[in-house]
Amino acid sequence: PSGDLVFHVALGPTAGALVGKRISKDASSLSAEALKRGEPIIVNDTAQDSRWHGEVVKQEDEDEMTFHSRAILTTPLISQGSPIGVLQILNKKDRSIFTEEDAQLLTTFAAQAAVAIQNAKLFESQDAQLLQRVEELDRMAAIDQQLNKTLELYKVAEITLNWAIQHAEAKVGALAVVKPDSNMMRMAAVRNYPMGSLFFEGVGNEFSIEEGIWGRVIRSATPVFSRSLKTDPDYIETYPDAVSQIVVPIISANEAIGIILLESDNETDLNLLDLQFLSRLADHASPAIANAQLFDQLRHQQEARAEFVSFIAHELKAPMTSMKGYTDLLMRGVVGPINDQQGDFL
Structure with missing residues (x-):
């Protein structure tokens, strides 16, 4: 004021x-x-x-009756x-x-x-605060409804990132998930990164969680809101014009399983209210992302099992065909007469 x-x-x-x-x-x-x-x-x-200093409001038709x-x-x-x-x-x-x-x-x-x-x-x-809270609850209910409609990891990530950017009015954003039992994260959704930037068309690409502000957030499971990126020792440029960045962890079972990252070229675009919203959004997205990851793992296991069964069937097919052919030859006596016991066995 x-x-x-x-x-x-x-x-x-x-x-x-x-x-x-x-x-x-x-x-x-x-x-x-x-x-x-x-x-x-x-x-x-x-x-x-x-x-x-005189009357605050002057009147053009002032006379003796004027106030x-x-x-x-x-x-x-x-x-x-x-x-x-x-x-x-x-x-x-x-x-x-x-x-x-x-x-x-x-x-x-x-x-x-x-x-x-x-x-x-x-x-x-x-x-006003109550109205704002009710609006946010309605928004979160809509988010939950959308997230519960799919088990596809990339779709879940896209829905989450869209809501994050829409609410915070950030210029660019990304969502990545940590690969189990590794020090890498896989990009699951990106928005508006310019050509030539690190995250441009980055969906599917992998990045180390041992570096960058995102790595610090994953290792500490603590969000970061920075308006002094150039002086942050962990900062890695992903958006050339960025002056502010918010990174929040997506936590499941007390471990960071991913991050939501937003950036802007204007200091006033991102604020503490956006950080709070993103933290709540990450809480809502966490079960959907964890379920999608589990579904993805089960699908890969089923595909691997089916591939193994197909391989075994293929490898067994050739010997069985040969054995059947030899059995027919023996039954017809091509290699010599067989007795009753041998015939019963064949």
Whole structure:
């Protein structure tokens, strides 16, 4: 916040034109001084006070009936010891001056008003947070629904990365999974990396988890949000224009089984809220990725078993054919007569 004062509510002549007007916090004004001093200020002759700069709203058709400020009482709105605004009243109806009694009365009212304003702001903030949480729960439910529809690892990775980039509005992103019993990770999804960059068309490519910020995240199972990539000793350039990067681990059974990596060429694109969302997204994606990896392993085992059975059948086929041929020759007596016992055996 700038700290400037902004008219939120105004009553009386020209009130509508006042709402939204701004007074700089650095300006020499009655409002700013009341905030600084934390006590009411009475001015009964505005023309003789240098802190009064004339009517805030000028009227082109001013005449003797036009509203003019003469006497002003300004008191700060203070909540929990901190000023949050200013309450100002102008010109008594009977044209009399403001007194200390008026100031005390207005200060008492202002104290109650400050509490009410803070409560309203708190309620508004909590309401906004609740709405944001409900929206995120709906979003996560939609993500879960999409992830539960497939056991294909690359499809699961693509769904997860799409949601990550869409929410964080990152320029580029990647999702990689760790190969079991190895120090390598395999790229499962990439988005928007330019030609010539390390991750360009990187799906299926393997990268060491002993290097890079991604390797540090996998080894420590701890997310990293960096806005000083060039000074990070583990940084490996994957996006030439990157100035910020978020890497979060995908954890299953207390081990990192992959990472989500987002990068941007603008420092303001990625923030701590994005980091928190990506961590929750990784938690939701973890079971789907683990199941997809297991399904992939089972499929490879079935393919290997089928290939082995096919090989054995092929290798046994030739000897069996030869044995059947020799048996027919023996039965026909081509190599000599056979007795009854030999015939029964054949």
